[in-house]
Amino acid sequence: MSLLNLETLQVSIGPVQAVRDVSLSLQAGECRALVGESGCGKSVTAMSLLGLMPAAAKINAKHWQFAGRDITQLTERDWRQVRGNQIAMIFQNPxxxxxxxxxxxxxxxxxxxxxxxxxxxxxxxxxxxxxERLAIANPAQRAEQYPFEFSGGMLQRAMIAMAVVCEPELLIADEPTTALDVTVQAEVLCLLQEMRESSGTAMLFITHDLGVVAEIADSVSVMYAGQTVESGSLHNVFKTEAHPYTQALKRAVPSLENPRPLEAIAGTPPDLRKPPSGCGFAARCSQRMAICEEMPPQMSCGEAHLARCWLWHKDHPARWREQENIAKTSIKVGGKS
Ligand SMILES: Nc1ncnc2c1ncn2[C@@H]1O[C@H](COP(=O)(O)OP(=O)(O)OP(=O)(O)O)[C@@H](O)[C@H]1O
Ligand code: SF4
Ligand SMILES: [Mg+2]
Structure with a gap:
């Protein structure tokens, strides 16, 4: 049984549909990376998983189970027992x-x-x-100090200590290394891996950095405009990426094989106050078809590999394209005659 099984999470904050359809699962000890560009709803998803959204936010889920419990039924009192104990979070800014x-x-x-x-x-x-385990020298003296007496890297380690001290079953890390310089970043990642191995904690690791994902994750979920658009194992999502957005995201990152300048993804994501009724990526997608005006469901594109894209529909979109081309040609011919 999964440690976390979340299906169709929706979170609205006033007029903003910050999370429109997020499904995530995690096994005990698994590290899943959650990636996607700024504003796509990663932090709102994380805060919802901790029961930390403001009361004014409207939260809905078709199915939401954690460690055998139905989370949709938790009261604030139950949440206080879960938070910091079974589920803990490392925030971006200590x-x-x-x-x-x-x-x-x-x-x-x-x-x-x-x-x-x-x-x-x-x-x-x-x-x-x-x-001491987190490599802070003179830990007894350091424990008596206040946050202002710690450097950025040490504060981040103190926050990790706070998050892992009860050995949670799930640790959510929201961009835990973005604010740190590269050496400290590597150190913190190493510490998190060690913690995970020694206590079997599952981790949801939120990041923009695909290099970090490749280093730390077993599985990946890609978010776009409030939805999970692709998910699967690290290998599936990184080597055989199925969704045009994931493909564009990968092209935007320089790699050893492809060190050329970045190819930015043209266009902007949709306004989440008025999201489109069809595929959220359609306005930026070079493979768009007529059917993309309808919302694509999650479709299987390999073993335990899902993509929310009509290209993976079992009816072979190639046929739809052919039909579209025939339709376009006949319009043209009709126009000339
Ligand atoms: N408290 C809030 N009130 C109103 N809108 C919010 C609130 N928090 C987030 N949002 C909106 O919800 C959407 C998702 O935001 P979120 O912070 O989850 O994005 P993110 O993916 O974490 O982005 P980043 O990578 O920049 O951290 C955005 O449109 C944001 O403006
Ligand atoms: S559903 Fe259509 S528009 Fe959306 S990503 Fe797939 S091909 Fe592109
Ligand atoms: Mg965020």
Whole structure:
């Protein structure tokens, strides 16, 4: 049974349909990368998975199960037991997650006291041990310091410590390394991998950086305009990418095989206050067909590999194209005569 099984998540914030149709699954210990350009709904998906969306947001899901529980039935009180304990999050900016008025050690120890019932002393000892594991020198002294006394890379490690201290079953990392310089970035990724291996935590890793995805993920979900448009194993999605958006995304990233300048994806994503009723990528897609005015469902394009694109319909779009061409030719012929 999957650890997380989320089907057709929809989140509206006022007039914005920030998440229109997201489906995700995660097995215990799996690392799934969630990628897609800015504004496509990655963070809203992550916050929803933690029960952290504001009350004004409207959230709906066809099916939403985590660790055998139906999440759609959780009360705020239930969420407080799940959050920080079974599901934890590393935010992009540590300053938004850390309290400037409390010592780092006290903040790492707090979830242990709240969720695991440890004494103040025991929790503090564990926090110090964890800081040491995260390669913070003089951890006992460091634990007594406040966030402003830590460098950016150290703050990020303190936040990781806070997130993993209760050994959650699912860790959500929202762009955890974007704000860091390259060396610290590599260090933090390495630490996350180690944590994952030692405690069997599953991870949802949100990033723009396809290089990081290739390094850390077992599976990938690609989002576009509030929808998951492709998902599968790392190999499926990166080597045999099926959705025209994923193909464009890959062309936009320089690689060793293709170090040429980036080929930016022409056009802009749709306005999520008024999203199109058909394929969200149609306005930018060079392979668009007449049928693309209708919303494509997720279609199978290989083993455990899904794409939301009419090109993968079992009726062979080649035939539709032929019909479209015939129709166009007859219009032209008709026009001349
Ligand atoms: N609190 C909010 N109120 C209103 N709209 C919001 C709110 N949070 C997000 N949105 C909108 O929801 C959409 C999805 O935003 P989200 O932050 O999830 O994107 P993202 O994929 O995480 O982007 P980025 O890569 O830039 O972090 C955007 O159109 C954004 O403007
Ligand atoms: S459904 Fe049509 S427009 Fe959308 S990505 Fe596929 S081919 Fe392009
Ligand atoms: Mg975001």
């Amino acid at each position: 300053m938004t997650a850390l309290d400037p008025t409390q010592t780092i050690g006290a903040q790492i120890a707090e979830p242990l006291r709240v969720h695991k019932g440890l004494s103040r002393r025991e929790a503090k000892m564990r926090a110090i041990a964890l800081l």
